Amino acid sequence: MSGAGLGWGKLIVLGEHAVVYGRPALAAALARGVRATATAAERSELEVPAWNARVTASREAPETRRGALSRALDAILSTYGGARPNVRIVADVELPAGGGLGCSAALGVAIVRAIDAHLGVARSDADVAAASLAWERVFHGNPSGVDSAVAARGGVFVFRRGDPEPEIEPVTPRARMLFVIGDSAEPSATKAMVAAVARHRERVPDKVDKVLDGMAALVQNARIAVMAGDLPQLGKLMDLGQALLNTLLVSTARLEEMCAAARHAGALGAKLTGAGGGGCMIALARDPEDAERIAHAIRSLGREAFIAEAGAS
Numbered sequence: 282m283s284g285a286g287l288g289w290g291k292l293i294v295l296g297e298h299a300v301v302y303g304r305p306a307l308a309a310a311l312a313r314g315v316r317a318t319a320t321a322a323e324r325s326e327l328e329v330p331a332w333n334a335r336v337t338a339s340r341e342a343p344e345t346r347r348g349a350l351s352r353a354l355d356a357i358l359s360t361y362g363g364a365r366p367n368v369r370i371v372a373d374v375e376l377p378a379g380g381g382l383g384c385s386a387a388l389g390v391a392i393v394r395a396i397d398a399h400l401g402v403a404r405s406d407a408d409v410a411a412a413s414l415a416w417e418r419v420f421h422g423n424p425s426g427v428d429s430a431v432a433a434r435g436g437v438f439v440f441r442r443g444d445p446e447p448e449i450e451p452v453t454p455r456a457r458m459l460f461v462i463g464d465s466a467e468p469s470a471t472k473a474m475v476a477a478v479a480r481h482r483e484r485v486p487d488k489v490d491k492v493l494d495g496m497a498a499l500v501q502n503a504r505i506a507v508m509a510g511d512l513p514q515l516g517k518l519m520d521l522g523q524a525l526l527n528t529l530l531v532s533t534a535r536l537e538e539m540c541a542a543a544r545h546a547g548a549l550g551a552k553l554t555g556a557g558g559g560g561c562m563i564a565l566a567r568d569p570e571d572a573e574r575i576a577h578a579i580r581s582l583g584r585e586a587f588i589a590e591a592g593a594s
């Protein structure tokens with residue numbers, strides 16, 4: 282029997298990095314992600330045609346992206362304990378890798394769901410997210426789990442890291458949240474950026490903790506703005522969030538240029554999304570016409586942009 286699974290991509294609207302340190306983050310699913318299928322095979326392997334990658338499961342320490350895929354596949358299969366299956370997985374990836382849109386978490390969730398469907402295993406979104414963390418740890422070391430939670434649940438929510446379970450507060454948006462997503466084409470390495478923020482925090486702990494607290498306050502206000510459908514307020518909070526991310530040294534000149542162009546073209550707010558150091562930025566649009574204008578402004582800088590409604594489920 283073959284099984285199919287889906288993992289959503291994500292936008293962190295506010296709170297990236299702070300969420301690693303127990304502060305809340307506001308996250309939303311994108312109507313793009315990863316679809317995977319699993320079928321019985323002689324030995325376990327993963328194929329990602331979009332990356333021209335085909336790997337078998339392995340316990341070797343990863344040195345390359347292929348090595349990480351092998352190791353991460355093995356980590357997922359190990360979560361099945363004595364029932365460890367032999368499966369061939371093919372994944373169709375609709376997100377840029379290393380773009381801050383939760384591609385690796387979406388892939389991990391899609392694989393877990395495909396294997397579960399193949400084996401006839403039923404479990405909750407929370408359990409799928411927890412199982413896929415084994416995959417995510419290979420790529421990101423110490424993930425907060427927000428990407429995996431969005432990939433598994435979809436929707437919009439405030440996420441707070443917790444042990445053993447994260448806290449998840451669903452948020453119902455009163456207005457349609459239309460974002461323009463611009464890709465800087467500079468790769469964003471989450472593990473390296475999270476480590477860079479950790480080093481910065483070791484040097485100036487009080488200063489960084491104040492920034493993280495500031496982000497937590499923005500998230501709480503953003504939650505209220507989203508529930509009230511107050512998009513101009515949400516946009517202002519995103520701009521403030523970008524200023525705080527800048528003080529953590531995770532923005533780049535190119536991301537700043539893209540955010541400035543988006544604001545100039547009428548965005549209500551703009552910021553990087555995900556770990557930064559490259560990857561994508563997001564701009565909040567008032568309506569579809571503004572979204573087109575903002576996307577055009579980003580493309581005029583030679584960068585790719587697409588328009589997406591946040592909160593897919």
Ligand code: MEV
Binds near residue numbers: 296301423425
């Ligand atoms: C990555 O999408 C978001 C970070 O906050 C890392 C994490 O939450 O694990 C930078």
